[in-house]
Amino acid sequence: MFRARLVLDRDFVVGALDRRLFGVLVEHVGRSVHGGLFEPGHPTADAHGFRQDVLALVREMGVTTVRYPGGNFLSGYDWEDGVGPPQQRPARLDLAWHSTESNAFGTDEFIRWCRAAGVEPMLGVNLGTRGADAARRLVEYCNHPGGTQLSDWRRSHGFDAPHAVRAWCLGNEMDAPWQIGQKSAAEYGRLARDCARLMRAVSPDLQLTACGSSSRSLPTFGQWEYEVLEQCFEEVDLVSLHAYFENPQADSWEFLGNIDSLDGHIREVAAIADAVAARRHSRKRTLLAVDEWNTWYRARSGEHARQPGWPSAPRLIEEIHTFEDALAAGGALCVLMNHADRVKVACLAQLVNAIGAIRTEPGGPAWRQAIFHPFALASRHARGQVLQPAIDSPAGSGRLHPEMPYLVASATHDRQAQRTAIFALNRHLAQPMALEVELRGADPRWVLQEAVELHHPELHAINTAAEPDTVSPRPHRGVELEPGRLRARLQPGSWNVFVLAC
Ligand code: AHR
Numbered sequence: 001m002f003r004a005r006l007v008l009d010r011d012f013v014v015g016a017l018d019r020r021l022f023g024v025l026v027e028h029v030g031r032s033v034h035g036g037l038f039e040p041g042h043p044t045a046d047a048h049g050f051r052q053d054v055l056a057l058v059r060e061m062g063v064t065t066v067r068y069p070g071g072n073f074l075s076g077y078d079w080e081d082g083v084g085p086p087q088q089r090p091a092r093l094d095l096a097w098h099s100t101e102s103n104a105f106g107t108d109e110f111i112r113w114c115r116a117a118g119v120e121p122m123l124g125v126n127l128g129t130r131g132a133d134a135a136r137r138l139v140e141y142c143n144h145p146g147g148t149q150l151s152d153w154r155r156s157h158g159f160d161a162p163h164a165v166r167a168w169c170l171g172n173e174m175d176a177p178w179q180i181g182q183k184s185a186a187e188y189g190r191l192a193r194d195c196a197r198l199m200r201a202v203s204p205d206l207q208l209t210a211c212g213s214s215s216r217s218l219p220t221f222g223q224w225e226y227e228v229l230e231q232c233f234e235e236v237d238l239v240s241l242h243a244y245f246e247n248p249q250a251d252s253w254e255f256l257g258n259i260d261s262l263d264g265h266i267r268e269v270a271a272i273a274d275a276v277a278a279r280r281h282s283r284k285r286t287l288l289a290v291d292e293w294n295t296w297y298r299a300r301s302g303e304h305a306r307q308p309g310w311p312s313a314p315r316l317i318e319e320i321h322t323f324e325d326a327l328a329a330g331g332a333l334c335v336l337m338n339h340a341d342r343v344k345v346a347c348l349a350q351l352v353n354a355i356g357a358i359r360t361e362p363g364g365p366a367w368r369q370a371i372f373h374p375f376a377l378a379s380r381h382a383r384g385q386v387l388q389p390a391i392d393s394p395a396g397s398g399r400l401h402p403e404m405p406y407l408v409a410s411a412t413h414d415r416q417a418q419r420t421a422i423f424a425l426n427r428h429l430a431q432p433m434a435l436e437v438e439l440r441g442a443d444p445r446w447v448l449q450e451a452v453e454l455h456h457p458e459l460h461a462i463n464t465a466a467e468p469d470t471v472s473p474r475p476h477r478g479v480e481l482e483p484g485r486l487r488a489r490l491q492p493g494s495w496n497v498f499v500l501a502c
Pocket of ligand 1: 349
């Protein structure tokens with residue numbers, strides 16, 4: 001057993017936690033939409049074909065925001081195909097995933113589904129095969145009250161009130177060699193600028209996200225962000241970054257170093273955005289959207305990414321998440337919280353089946369993958385301000401990160417509700433941690449309201465349809481609270497949540 005210490009002070013805050021940190025991506029890929037959240041004929045489906053078992057899990061997971069319709073799919077999508085009477089919609093080839101898209105589910109169904117789920121929509125505009133004009137038409141279709149051809153078109157589809165979509169993504173991963181309509185930074189930056197201006201001319205209050213580089217490991221990374229923001233700095237509010245954790249060497253310790261990589265990645269993108277601001281003598285701070293993050297490396301290529309012919313809703317990129325992935329997700333959530341001053345949107349990629357936190361079978365059950373749990377716990381308990389965590393922990397060293405503290409932690413404090421939530425990962429995979437949390441300024445009347453542990457002795461444990469609860473949170477039994485101090489024994493390889501309330 002080794003010791004680690006976390007000091008928190010309710011007056012030392014990172015920033016207000018944006019609840020959109022608990023967003024997800026829903027893309028038309030594989031069985032994400034079709035057979036995932038939308039399956040007419042399923043025993044739990046409502047009149048709109050929305051699976052109620054999936055909707056119940058989405059609510060339990062605490063999803064706040066959904067980015068749609070892609071992903072790579074976005075860059076070849078004609079939004080007009082997905083609206084209007086379903087029987088008249090065209091089936092199309094989806095060139096991104098080599099599938100056939102029926103278009104039975106489109107923008108209007110998505111908005112209806114978001115209302116049912118109680119989440120905020122974040123729509124993407126296609127800047128691969130299309131451009132600013134198609135984007136402003138979609139904004140007018142969605143947000144204009146009526147009296148124009150496009151807004152009346154929406155009303156004729158049964159949506160009298162505007163969809164009132166505020167958050168929009170200007171394309172997807174536009175520097176990626178795999179992206180339909182890949183662009184240079186100069187081309188994309190100019191296009192994003194023009195697109196933003198047109199979209200805002202229709203609907204002034206939009207919050208717009210420009211594409212950062214698709215990956216920190218691409219040669220375009222860094223220069224891309226700089227050049228793109230040089231073009232559209234005034235027009236966009238956020239710049240995106242995408243992070244997929246991999247474990248190619250099957251080395252669990254190195255794998256958990258992805259948590260540190262995400263931290264570095266966020267700092268780098270923020271620094272580049274600030275360099276653009278400095279050069280312009282601007283006080284504006286471009287915010288960050290980590291609008292794709294997850295573990296994804298097993299079901300990534302070959303038959304997982306493309307199947308023969310042009311199948312409809314094939315089983316693509318159906319990553320099966322292990323307990324180890326859940327530890328990494330728990331650590332990633334701490335990192336996202338600890339950058340609350342800058343990261344205002346984050347989307348777990350993705351929600352259902354395709355790299356999904358939720359899995360389904362056609363006509364059958366829906367269940368929670370291991371990564372579902374840290375996300376749901378963090379979304380349930382993280383509220384208010386993120387506190388600055390002062391961490392004193394022994395560290396191990398990794399190939400990419402010479403110093404990896406065993407304790408990864410974050411904490412939030414909700415002044416109104418008088419609740420503090422602490423999230424702590426012990427990423428030492430062999431030894432338990434004696435954690436001491438010093439709560440400066442804490443009211444002595446505070447009590448432990450909830451203590452939960454996510455742990456499994458087998459790092460590769462998974463949840464399946466037959467055994468859906470193999471990896472699931474349990475009450476934490478090793479916690480003591482005394483005035484101003486919390487002590488807990490954290491199992492080797494465990495993610496833990498402690499909630500204190502007055
Ligand atoms: O989430 C799967 C894919 O990963 C998305 O379509 C794309 O944006 C990213 O490369």
